[in-house]
Amino acid sequence: MRKFRVFLRGENLFLRMDGETKRCGFYTTRYVEAADRDAAEQRAVDAFRDEGRLRGLVVNDPSDPPMLFADEIDEIETFNGIESLTPSLVFFPDESAKH
Numbered sequence: 001m002r003k004f005r006v007f008l009r010g011e012n013l014f015l016r017m018d019g020e021t022k023r024c025g026f027y028t029t030r031y032v033e034a035a036d037r038d039a040a041e042q043r044a045v046d047a048f049r050d051e052g053r054l055r056g057l058v059v060n061d062p063s064d065p066p067m068l069f070a071d072e073i074d075e076i077e078t079f080n081g082i083e084s085l086t087p088s089l090v091f092f093p094d095e096s097a098k099h
Helices: 037-051
Strands: 002-017 020-034 067-076 090-093
Touching: 002 037, 020 037, 037 067
Parallel strands: none
Antiparallel strands: 002 020, 002 067, 020 090
């Protein structure tokens, strides 16, 4: 299997923080093994969703779900040095949607 670094971007997340609801986006990176770039994208998205890190925080209406995109997919040689890293989420205000 080939190794990939996948840079994910989430948008349109309504998050409950500090007693109020805010629309946010986020960036995060996932490292996956896959046969090709398309499979790497799917595995990274699936892995992120399976983690459930945002479960209980996202309060989107079902008619306006969050969106998840793979902004960059790079093939890498090795996972050496990243095995012990805990993936982080970097949030930003999301003003892309009009409500």
